[in-house]
Amino acid sequence: FKRVNNVYQKKDSLNLTSEQERLLDKTYKRFVRSGANLNAEDQTRLREINKELSTLGITFSNNILNENNAFKLFVDKEEDLAGLPEWFRQSAAEEAKAAGQPGKWLFTLHNASRLPFLQYSENRPLREQIYKAYINRGNNNDENDNKENIRKIVSLRLEKAKLLGFDCYANFVLDETMAKNANNVMSLLNNLWSYALPKAKAEATELQKLMDKEGKGEKVEAWDWWYYTEKLRKEKYNLSEEDTKPYFKLENVRDGAFAVANKLYGITLTKLEGIPTYHPDVEVFEVKDADGSQLGIFYVDYFPRSGKSGGAWMSNYREQQGDTRPLVCNVCSFTKPVGDTPSLLTMDEVETLFHEFGHALHGLLTKCEYKGTSGTNVVRDFVELPSQINEHWATEPEVLKMYAKHYQTGEVIPDEIIEKILQQKTFNQGFMTTELLAAAILDMNLHTVTDVKNMDMLAFEKEAMDKLGLIPEIAPRYRVTYFN
CATH class of the missing domain: 1.10.1370.40 (Neurolysin; domain 3)
Known part of the structure; x- marks a missing residue:
């Protein structure tokens, strides 16, 4: 660090290229942000924090991976597959066979399995089961539980930021970005939120109307969103993924x-x-x-x-x-x-x-x-x-x-399908933007706190989302217990 510092202090007289100057700046800051300017006692503590954080990070990720792999929804009755397209049934049958249960169908939490299931399955209780398993990963009070891990991570990150002269961890991280600080980030996110949430609410109302037509007297829940969105997409644009996928x-x-x-x-x-x-x-x-x-x-x-x-x-x-x-x-x-x-x-x-x-x-x-x-x-x-x-x-x-050519006929994608693809680019974007922004804002809230003692992570998440007015039909894309 002394050698780097020596060059850094003299950089104006060295005729550096812009790339050399950028590299010097990055290298110097990396040393400082790693604690090179701290006294011996603070350096020792920083080492302990870094060590703990890296172990906790691995544990946190492994717990999520374990949760993803542990959930297996085996279906053995064909009527429980109602609504699922043939390609998806076939792939689920192969998954079950590979898992040693031939003759059944296996659905998992991986995107390629969970999302089509939520999109197409007419079986509402099974949709609820797979959805809840997904959003409760790391939150089942078992050996893969992440609530205490995330609390410790947030606490140690805050301590690290303070050691290095920042009021909160977000400002420590953002100091090295174009955004520069938490205030700039939050004003961008809150501005976007003011557009996204009303759009998501309007979408929820549309989905409810669609559900009401079925006359079951049910209320739209989070596990219904993908299913009714797919129906609405067909109704509005007469375009389903079954129409586009053969071209992709x-x-x-x-x-x-x-x-x-x-x-x-x-x-x-x-x-x-x-x-x-x-x-x-x-x-x-x-x-x-x-x-x-x-x-x-x-x-x-x-x-x-x-x-x-x-x-x-x-x-x-x-x-x-x-x-x-x-x-x-x-x-x-x-x-x-x-x-x-x-x-x-x-x-x-x-x-x-x-x-x-x-x-x-x-x-x-x-x-x-x-x-x-x-x-x-x-x-x-x-x-x-x-x-x-x-x-x-x-x-x-x-x-x-x-x-985009049909995989069987080689036919180029027709203009009317292209037209529909372009028309529906903003379709369901209230939902998409809201779930993403909710996660981003949750992340910012977690890392702008200045006191983590006795923090209940789920209560913190709920309070943050309530304050935003997030509707119950949408969960943040990443909740605290699986926010990798």
Whole structure:
């Protein structure tokens, strides 16, 4: 640190390039934020905090993984499958068979199983069961319970922030971002909330009307949202995922993302065989620049499996630096191929593939002298820019016509389906935005507290959501006990 500090104090007289200056600034701050300027006693305490936090973080994540894998909803009566599309029944039958219960159907908490179940199942009690299992992960007062873990994590983070001269953990983290502080973040989130919540309430009213038509006298609950939204989508746009999915064969969508990158940046991706990978599902591509020079190697791992985290992300096995090119991967959890049916993606999954590939492009196209500034080593609230720009291409009509071809006939997606896809882009966005913002605001609330003693995490969550006026039909996308 003395050596870095020495350079940092003299930086104005060193004629540094902007990249060198950025790297020096980041390196200096990393030392300071790691406690290099603290006295010996405070450094010792910081070490203890960091050690405890890393152990708690692993325990917290493992508990969620255990909860995800522990829940198994076996269905043995065909009438309990009412409403479920054939492809989904087939995949559930294969899951049950793999779990040693042939002749049954198995549903789990993984997105590729839970979401279609909530969307299509006519069996309301089973929808309730799978939904409640999902939102109560880490909150079952058993060996996977996370309530005390999250309380300790929040408490230790606050102590760490105070040791390093900040009033709360949020301001400690945000000091290293474009947003700069919690006030700026909260004014953005609250502004968005003022638009999102009324939209979500209007959507709930629409769903209730749809439910009332059935004459059962039932009230819309959280586990009904996906099911009636799917019905409403059909009614409003006469478009169901069953209409779009045949055009979104995984390999075609991926080729579409590659083709867009070729048009925008002149790069090509070519599949490589015989490269060692950690699982048979992983595929490998060589990425070349327009002049034929190698930009990097790209790995894709698209399907869920036991022990693999859900969700989607981009990562590096090796980062770019000078002449060393990067090894980049995209990991996702898309529906697996079943029998003769290939992996067919939902609209959401199509955008996810383009989004994560946007991150991959950020990592692959970078040209820097230093690892610390290359690729996605940028501030956290900038890192989403390339991915969000890239996902916008996914539904551009010109782009859809490049890749959206029927997996059986090869027919290009018809204009009327494209029109409906574009019309429904804001459909259900009240719900989507509200559940996401609720989680973001909950996260900010947790990390702007200045006293954590005896904090009851669930009571804290409830109070935060009540204060926002979050409606009972929507839960925050991530609750405190599974907010990875």
